Amino acid sequence: MSKYFGARAAVVDLDLKIPAGLCFAMLGPNGAGKTTGLRMIYGAARPSAGSVRVFGLDVARNPRAVRARLGVTLQENVLIEELSPVENLRVFGRYHRLPEKRLGARVEELIDWLDLRSHAEVPVAALSGGFQRRLAIALSLVNRPELLLLDEPTTGLDPAARQLLWARIRELRAAGTSIVLTTHYMEEAERLCDRVAILARGRCVCEGAPRELIAERLPREAVEVDCSAQDERRWFTAPGSPDRRIRTGERLIVYAERAAEVIERIRRSDGGELRPLVARPTNLEDVFLDATGTVLRESG
Ligand SMILES: Nc1ncnc2c1ncn2[C@@H]1O[C@H](COP(=O)(O)OP(=O)(O)O)[C@@H](O)[C@H]1O
Ligand SMILES: [Mg+2]
Structure with a gap:
């Protein structure tokens, strides 16, 4: 698939098969086309050429069906600032039409799982960047997605918060969730991901398992x-x-x-x-x- 903004090519001939059940990274410096690639996967951007299939469905034709099974954490946190983490999670759960009883249990579970308990009732505006990031990721998990998309989940986080997220991403993967994340930290991808695609100026320059890419090329x-x-x-x-x-x-x-x-x-x-x-x-x-x-x- 390709994506042009006017004459500017954001993604050019990207052709990826992302296997289910794995952790896959789109890697590359700022401006490489990672966010645009991810946005096309969940239907927020329409490819200028080509198409995207997720769960075997054409995303452009079945946006709702695809999104119900997806979780997305955008590069910029999307949170309701005047509400607490618990309230944000509840709002998002209702959007996904979770029954109230299940929603309550799910919110509690996510608060603990992403280490948000100490500030669970504090307005989001008063939370540190690390807390806000973890909450944004919690929101994307409310509906127990089969596929989780994370756009630069750990950028700007301190080392402890990054370690926690790495551990959680590993747990999700072990439980069978497919994960596609973007990062400009090569080390992060090497530790976390089964396969990576390295993007530069909108093009995929290589794709494969980190160990294999390293062994094959150098x-x-x-x-x-x-x-x-x-x-x-x-x-x-x-x-x-x-x-x-x-x-x-x-x-x-x-x-x-x-x-x-x-x-x-x-x-x-x-x-x-x-x-x-x-x-x-x-x-x-x-x-x-x-x-x-x-x-x-x-x-x-
Ligand atoms: N909505 C947009 N309008 C115009 N240009 C855009 C838009 N979104 C992204 N771009 C351009 O597309 C290229 C890739 O951007 P992006 O996908 O955000 O890269 P990355 O996420 O890897 O940093 C950049 O040159 C960026 O300026
Ligand atoms: Mg980006």
């Missing part, structure tokens, strides 16, 4: 070091030098099966002295770099 380890272009040439002229290298300003990343060999090569050509460097396993951010040739940075 050697196992990376060495990061600040150096000049002359340093780089001096270190890596000898035969057998690692040829998978990417430079962003002063920082050079060298990919190799064994980081220790790269470090030893650098140390030897520097006359035995070792400069500060970092050795680490190759990760999803490296895959993004490799696929787009650009550095992932928050912008705009």
Whole structure:
């Protein structure tokens, strides 16, 4: 599917099959097209070309049937500010036509599950960003959705709140809920998701299981070091030098099966002295770099 806003292409030829029962991430920097992609999945944006099927149904033709089985947490929280978390949950439950008795039990359950008990009766306007985010996610779960869509669920959260959400997302998945989330944190996707699609400028640059993408595209380890272009040439002229290298300003990343060999090569050509460097396993951010040739940075 594609989505254009006037002449601007937000999503171009996105063709994804998202398997049920898994956690799937749409990844990419700001402006990559993640939100637009997600909005097309739940029918809030109509594709300019192509179509979307959810639960085997064409979303454009069956918006209500699809949405009844969906939960969505938007990038910006949609909450009634003057009402408390409990009241927000009740309003949303009535919208979904939950019978009062079941609704009461469900609200209590969600308040505890997302750790909202201490502020359950406080107006939303007085809650911290972390509480509001957790409440927004609680709202999307009121109707026990089969598919949960989360647009940047953890952006701006402190580490403890992020850990809680990760744990909850894992629990949902273990209980059989399908999850599609967006994030610009590659690490988050690597930890949480079975499969990812990396978007850049509206296009999908690669798709697959994080471990597989990393293993298919790059050697196992990376060495990061600040150096000049002359340093780089001096270190890596000898035969057998690692040829998978990417430079962003002063920082050079060298990919190799064994980081220790790269470090030893650098140390030897520097006359035995070792400069500060970092050795680490190759990760999803490296895959993004490799696929787009650009550095992932928050912008705009
Ligand atoms: N309603 C809109 N009108 C015009 N341009 C839009 C609209 N929504 C998104 N865009 C543009 O589409 C591109 C993708 O946006 P978006 O899907 O929000 O990206 P992301 O969620 O990955 O940050 C951006 O260039 C953005 O400015
Ligand atoms: Mg977005």
